[in-house]
Amino acid sequence: MANISYEILETIGEISSGAKGWTKELNLISWNNNAPKFDLRDWSPEHEKMGKGITLTNDELRALRDILNEMNL
Template structure:
């Protein structure tokens, strides 16, 4: 499934500041919840800043989102190293 880059204006409920984002590349879906929400991995630009790896849940139209995690290139590289050995993540008992 490929998503075209999207630019949407949104409002933060917490501090009422306007922000915008652009999904530059859709990498995949980690999980699918009820009512069309999906936990996705995307490359996203927030407020015209450099693209970051982004993991969060999105509604089916990519108009609403939950809080998520964004990682720059260096952080993504470190995470990749940390996740490289699945036995460390889920040791056998």
């Protein structure tokens, strides 16, 4: 497996938490020293392990916001 580096630049919010302390979070992360992207995924309590997630650019996050705003929740 390739060595992946990351730096959490900003924690935007916690969406949920599980019984074992893992949390689903939206963060601004720089992956492999690249430009930061918004990132939604599960994290272990000390952020040393992560689950699968998605990364979004500013434009993609705006598009997702617009879609969610149009939903009738």
